[in-house]
Amino acid sequence: MRRLTIALGLVVSAFATMGAQAAPPIQHWKQDNGARVYLVEARELPIVDIRIVWDAGSARDSGLPGLARLTNSLLDQGSGEFDADAIALALESAGARLSRGSQRDMAYLHLRSLSEDKALSRAVETISRMLAAPSFSENDLARQRGRMLVGLRAAEQDPGVLAERAFYRTAYGDHPYATPPQGTEEGLRAITRDDVAGFYRDYYTAGNAVVAIVGDIDEQRARALAHVLTASLPEGEAAPPLPSVAMPERTEEITVDFPSTQAHLMLGQPAIARDDPDLHVFYVGNHILGGGGLVSLLTHAMREERGLSYSTSSYFVPSSQPGPFVINTQVQAERADEAVEVLRELLQEFLQEGPTADQLEAAKLNITGSFPLNLDSNSDIVGYVSMIGFYGLPLDYLDTYIEKIEAVEAKDIRRVFQKHLDPERLALIRVGPQAELP
Amino acid sequence: MRNTELFRSTGRAPLRRALLGLLALLYLALGTAVAAAPPTIQEYTLDNGLKLIVRPDHRAPVVVSQVWYKVGSSYEHPGITGISHVLEHMMFQGTENYAPGEMSRIVSRAGGRENAFTSRDYTGYYQMWAADRLPLSFELEAERMRKLVLSKEEFEREVQVVMEERRLRTEDNPIALGMERFNFVAYPASPYRMPVIGWWEDLRAMTVADLQAWYDRYYAPNNAVVVVVGDVEPTDVLALAEKHFGPLQAEPPPPAKPPVALDAIGERRLELQLPAEVPFLAIGYEVPSLATTDEPWKAYALEVLAGVLSGGESALLPSELVRGREMAASVSASYSLATRLDSQFIFAGYPAQGHNLDELETALTDMVARLQKSLVEPERLERVKTQIVADHLYQMDSVYYQAMQIGILETTGIGWQMLENYEQAIQQVSAEQLREVARHYLQPARRTVMHLNPLTQRGAEQ
Numbered sequence: 001m002r003r004l005t006i007a008l009g010l011v012v013s014a015f016a017t018m019g020a021q022a023a024p025p026i027q028h029w030k031q032d033n034g035a036r037v038y039l040v041e042a043r044e045l046p047i048v049d050i051r052i053v054w055d056a057g058s059a060r061d062s063g064l065p066g067l068a069r070l071t072n073s074l075l076d077q078g079s080g081e082f083d084a085d086a087i088a089l090a091l092e093s094a095g096a097r098l099s100r101g102s103q104r105d106m107a108y109l110h111l112r113s114l115s116e117d118k119a120l121s122r123a124v125e126t127i128s129r130m131l132a133a134p135s136f137s138e139n140d141l142a143r144q145r146g147r148m149l150v151g152l153r154a155a156e157q158d159p160g161v162l163a164e165r166a167f168y169r170t171a172y173g174d175h176p177y178a179t180p181p182q183g184t185e186e187g188l189r190a191i192t193r194d195d196v197a198g199f200y201r202d203y204y205t206a207g208n209a210v211v212a213i214v215g216d217i218d219e220q221r222a223r224a225l226a227h228v229l230t231a232s233l234p235e236g237e238a239a240p241p242l243p244s245v246a247m248p249e250r251t252e253e254i255t256v257d258f259p260s261t262q263a264h265l266m267l268g269q270p271a272i273a274r275d276d277p278d279l280h281v282f283y284v285g286n287h288i289l290g291g292g293g294l295v296s297l298l299t300h301a302m303r304e305e306r307g308l309s310y311s312t313s314s315y316f317v318p319s320s321q322p323g324p325f326v327i328n329t330q331v332q333a334e335r336a337d338e339a340v341e342v343l344r345e346l347l348q349e350f351l352q353e354g355p356t357a358d359q360l361e362a363a364k365l366n367i368t369g370s371f372p373l374n375l376d377s378n379s380d381i382v383g384y385v386s387m388i389g390f391y392g393l394p395l396d397y398l399d400t401y402i403e404k405i406e407a408v409e410a411k412d413i414r415r416v417f418q419k420h421l422d423p424e425r426l427a428l429i430r431v432g433p434q435a436e437l438p
Numbered sequence: 439m440r441n442t443e444l445f446r447s448t449g450r451a452p453l454r455r456a457l458l459g460l461l462a463l464l465y466l467a468l469g470t471a472v473a474a475a476p477p478t479i480q481e482y483t484l485d486n487g488l489k490l491i492v493r494p495d496h497r498a499p500v501v502v503s504q505v506w507y508k509v510g511s512s513y514e515h516p517g518i519t520g521i522s523h524v525l526e527h528m529m530f531q532g533t534e535n536y537a538p539g540e541m542s543r544i545v546s547r548a549g550g551r552e553n554a555f556t557s558r559d560y561t562g563y564y565q566m567w568a569a570d571r572l573p574l575s576f577e578l579e580a581e582r583m584r585k586l587v588l589s590k591e592e593f594e595r596e597v598q599v600v601m602e603e604r605r606l607r608t609e610d611n612p613i614a615l616g617m618e619r620f621n622f623v624a625y626p627a628s629p630y631r632m633p634v635i636g637w638w639e640d641l642r643a644m645t646v647a648d649l650q651a652w653y654d655r656y657y658a659p660n661n662a663v664v665v666v667v668g669d670v671e672p673t674d675v676l677a678l679a680e681k682h683f684g685p686l687q688a689e690p691p692p693p694a695k696p697p698v699a700l701d702a703i704g705e706r707r708l709e710l711q712l713p714a715e716v717p718f719l720a721i722g723y724e725v726p727s728l729a730t731t732d733e734p735w736k737a738y739a740l741e742v743l744a745g746v747l748s749g750g751e752s753a754l755l756p757s758e759l760v761r762g763r764e765m766a767a768s769v770s771a772s773y774s775l776a777t778r779l780d781s782q783f784i785f786a787g788y789p790a791q792g793h794n795l796d797e798l799e800t801a802l803t804d805m806v807a808r809l810q811k812s813l814v815e816p817e818r819l820e821r822v823k824t825q826i827v828a829d830h831l832y833q834m835d836s837v838y839y840q841a842m843q844i845g846i847l848e849t850t851g852i853g854w855q856m857l858e859n860y861e862q863a864i865q866q867v868s869a870e871q872l873r874e875v876a877r878h879y880l881q882p883a884r885r886t887v888m889h890l891n892p893l894t895q896r897g898a899e900q
Contacts, residue, residue: 044497045834076751084761088751093821095828097750112832143764146791150767153715154788157612259713260610262602293551294530294542304539307598310606330606362547369549373566376498377835 023375023398026385027219034207034237035230038389039222040214042378046115048215049382050124052229053390055239056107056203058181059320064191066148066183071199072102073144075109078135087130096123103181105320106390107203110382115216124225131204132232136196145188152182159256160330163264163431166254170427171269171324175245205236210389214382245270245322248425256431263336263432264329267343271325271420274318274391278416280404282316285413287363288355289346290314290327295362297350301342302329308339320391325421333432340428348423354414368402479844479854480672482679486688487660490679491844491854492672495837501668502837503575504564505583506845508663509656509692511636512558512629512779520636521644521652523556524593524600528649529563530554531592534585538592541578548574558630559778560849566838569669576682579664583657584686593646604635612714616890623706624722624886627698628779658689663848667841697779702883710890716767718890719795721802722782725879728775729851737775738863739871740783740879745822746814746872747771747785747805752821754805755787765793765801778850782886783879795889809876813869827861 027039061067076098077084091098096113113123155161165180172178179187211226247270272282283291290298290313302312309329317323327347331339355363375381375398388397482490510522532538545552550567563582565575608614618633625631636644664683666675702724728737748755748770759766769787789798833839844854 042497045831047832047835085752085757088757089821092750092752092825095824097829097832114828114831143761143790146764147760147767150716150788150791156715157713159610261605262610292546294539295546300539303599304595307595308602310599310603330602332602332605362543366546366549369547369568370551370566371549372498372500372568373551376500376837379835 023401024381026388026395026398027222028389028395029223031206031227031230033230033233033235034205035209035211035226035233036389037211037213037222037226038385039212039217039219040381040385041216041218042214042381043216045378046216047378048111048113048115048120048213048217049378050111050113050225050229051108051212051382051386052110052127053106053108053210053212053386054204055105055208055320055390056199057102057105058179058183059104059176059242060199060203060239061176061179061183061187063187064195065179065187067187067191067195067199068102068107068203069181069183070141070144070148070188070191071196071204072100072107073148074136074140074196075100075130075134077140077144078137079130080133080135082126082129083135084140087126090126091123094119094122094126096126098123098127104177104323108386112379120217120225124228128228128232131229134200136193136200138193141191141193141196145191148183148188149185152185152188155182159258159260159262159264159431162256162258163266163328163429166256166429166431167266167268167326167427168324170252170254170429171248172245173248175270175321176242177245177270177319177321177323201234202236203239204233206230206233207236208238209233210386212382212386212389214378214385242321247422248427251424251426251428253428254430255434256429257434258431260432261333262330263333263339263430265331265336265339265343266326266328266429267340267347267426268314268324268326269421269426270322271316272318273322274320275393276318276322278420279318280401281408281412281416282420284360284363284367284405284408285350285355285417286314286316286325287367288359288413289350292363292366297346297359298327298329298343301346302331302339306342308332308335308342312343322420336430336432340430344423344426347421351414351417351421351423354410354417357410360408360410360413364405364408367405371402479857480676481854482672482676484659484680484684486684486686487658488679488683488686489663489848490676490683491663491665491848492670492675493665493667493840493844494670494672495667495840496669498837499569499669500566500837501569501572501575501666501670502564502566502841503572503579504562504665504841504845505579506560506562506663506665506849507656508559508661508849509561509652510557510559510849511632511634513656513692514629514632514636516632517640518644518648518652519632519640520600520634521640521648522561523635524597524641524644525649525652526554526556526561526563527596527600528588528593529582529586531596532587532589533582534587535581536578538589541582544574544578550574556634558634560845562845564838564841572666572670572675573678573682576664576678580682580686583659583662583683586653586657588646588649588653590646593649597641597644600635601638601641604638604641608633608635612712612890612892613718615712616708616710616718616888617720619708619710620720620722620886620888623708623888624724624782626703626706627700629697630777630779654689655692659683659686660688661692663845665841665845665848667837667844699780702881705882706886708886708888710888711893712890714890714892716788717795717892718888719785719787719789719798719802720886720888720890721785721799722886723784723880724884725773725781725783725875727777727779727781727850727852728856729778730780734863735867735871736875736878739867739875740773741775742819742822742826742864742867743809743872743875744771744773744783745826746809746818749822749825758805759787759798759801760790763801764790766790766798769798769802776846776850776852795891799887799889806876806880810873810880812873814872816869819867819869819872823864823867826864830860 312329316325
């Protein structure tokens with residue numbers, strides 16, 4: 001064991017210098033129509049990933065929960081003379097894959113294509129035509145709405161989903177983040193074609209778009225393709241800022257009766273925005289508490305010491321406005337009280353004491369050492385680059401990442417956790433069988 | 439269930455011609471692209487029987503190292519189901535030279551990500567980290583390959599964790615619970631009928647002595663395959679493997695018992711009532727895998743057939759049943775050719791609102807009848823092949839996935855060499871062969887049908 005430790009020390013110091021070079025260079029430009037484009041050339045595989053992201057997530061639903069997701073789901077269902085079949089045919093004949101989605105902040109289209117000229121052009125032109133004049137036909141709207149309603153019902157079979165919905169509702173109150181991206185039955189039923197067309201007109205603009213391109217492509221061609229992709233969009237402007245988030249006034253406990261064998265527990269609160277200067281400190285603190293996998297404090301206490309749960313973790317969602325910090329676990333229904341007590345005590349203790357020197361060192365070594373794993377595939381890189389573009393982070397975000405992590409001290413974590421979290425204002429959710437409890 | 443969507447083959451004529459032209463060009467491009475892309479795979483066997491497979495990928499300074507054991511739930515028998523998976527958990531709970539959890543702490547401090555997985559045909563352990571950490575992977579894995587310490591105390595706590603895992607994954611998930619019952623009926627004589635995570639009774643009755651016997655029988659270098667993909671040189675990796683795994687002693691090979699074959703015993707149906715919100719349909723047909731088929735083209739034809747049915751938005755099921763007839767909210771066909779024993783070709787889906795399980799079942803049965811009667815149009819067949827070959831290339835983006843592919847092929851007895859012939863084998867599948875496998879395998883006598891009916895009031899309204 002001693003030999004091993006020494007060897008490790010050497011490797012780590014050698015690696016720290018290498019880490020600084022690990023992030024790929026990002027090229028960036030803004031088009032005349034306002035679209036912001038980010039490019040990373042990765043020439044090894046003959047493939048290209050293009051991700052277009054709009055500030056058009058469910059935070060823009062404006063009283064019609066599900067509007068953002070439904071609009072996004074209709075983008076490949078028809079445009080002009082091009083119906084859903086023709087769109088699919090054109091993309092798939094070229095070997096391309098298109099996926100789409102929307103969360104609270106963002107909505108996106110993601111194209112993966114061969115980099116070969118004809119195939120890539122065909123795929124990009126198809127997307128351009130899709131975006132030019134989406135039909136939003138009544139028939140397509142009804143079908144996609146129906147499918148989302150079935151999806152919503154299917155999701156309600158999952159106590160984890162119910163817990164998450166109750167959590168956001170409780171933690172965010174009147175804020176747009178309170179509503180689920182997959183919508184609600186009431187919201188979906190109320191949405192009309194005009195709502196969808198209006199949402200598209202307002203938010204799917206060039207000025208509200210970020211285009212991230214990663215793969216076997218040079219700048220000149222990337223510029224041309226980005227132009228084709230967004231040429232059909234109205235210029236528009238970036239969406240206005242979302243309302244600020246109010247912290248809950250006190251801890252609120254919500255219990256949802258559900259016929260499961262486990263209780264699903266979530267506790268947390270609105271915590272931190274993506275552009276917050278404390279973000280790296282918060283990241284390291286969360287890694288120690290519950291983000292670092294099997295070795296984190298929460299997993300250790302719940303799984304390794306007590307055998308209470310298979311999975312216990314904490315995470316946070318840095319967003320345009322402060323996204324939540326959440327502790328999440330599932331335990332045998334009979335042991336839910338015990339689990340809640342363990343989790344609250346651990347959080348309280350961590351807020352007061354912060355990490356030990358050894359915990360901090362271990363976390364920093366893991367985060368900095370595993371940094372290259374975050375960037376080892378084109379799909380990882382395009383995710384980071386689109387995130388940097390969407391939130392307007394500096395282009396050297398990835399280059400300065402390791403040094404910022406290394407600068408974090410235990411007292412910073414204590415300060416930042418105390419600043420952003422308040423254990424007297426938690427949303428505490430339990431979903432599980434209530435009647436059968438003794 | 440993936441949310442697959444739709445299609446109908448009514449492309450406008452001018453577009454169609456344009457696409458045909460494109461296809462020819464695409465094939466040229468794909469031919470060169472794919473031929474140039476995959477780095478060479480190197481295979482070595484140490485004197486003690488351990489197999490080492492290395493695929494260099496120098497795109498990023500990282501490596502994934504996986505140790506695969508040829509053991510999983512399909513090696514188990516009633517009474518000890520779930521034992522391979524519980525043993526996988528115990529592999530993190532201490533060895534002669536490492537305390538419980540210590541390996542995880544070492545991996546984490548060294549900037550690694552680690553985990554393990556158990557399936558029907560294999561149990562695997564992996565680390566991903568900077569490429570220069572590979573020696574540490576081998577040092578830790580060599581230790582736990584032979585020097586695991588199974589303590590009663592650690593086991594009694596860890597089996598509780600596994601029971602929570604079963605509650606989370608199966609008990610409280612109606613689709614998973616339904617598919618568990620489905621498998622029990624669809625595989626009348628195959629060990630694939632037993633759940634990987636094990637039955638409750640077997641988990642409760644499991645002992646440390648059971649685990650010790652399982653470990654002694656299967657965890658030896660001659661029953662292991664080490665797969666390394668990343669920024670490494672094969673000869674360096676071989677030297678490292680010789681150093682760390684070379685000294686380990688081989689064991690008598692585990693007894694190999696032939697699987698029982700009960701072919702085409704007749705249709706089986708399950709009507710399940712479960713706490714759920716929406717009805718769900720699964721139809722499975724008994725089919726061979728690439729490992730068990732008498733002729734490889736049959737497995738490739740089944741793979742292409744799954745692509746014809748649900749390989750994309752333009753495939754038959756999304757096009758005709760989700761969009762055209764609006765019969766399904768989502769529906770898919772799936773087939774994995776990489777299994778050790780005979781497999782299933784499975785249709786699964788949720789009826790659309792206003793439709794029920796019987797209607798969706800009939801629609802799928804009609805679709806099967808059509809594939810048995812008519813040939814798939816050449817254009818559609820070409821498109822599906824293009825997509826399968828392109829997807830195969832896209833998977834090269836992930837070093838983890840590349841390693842998974844190699845490990846699965848090795849532990850199912852197919853062999854990684856299949857990757858080198860895959861594209862050609864797919865291209866050779868003909869419309870006649872698709873019709874032939876549909877006629878031969880998609881027969882009622884080979885079929886299991888499951889209707890999952892929601893117990894809740896709301897679900898009952900459907």
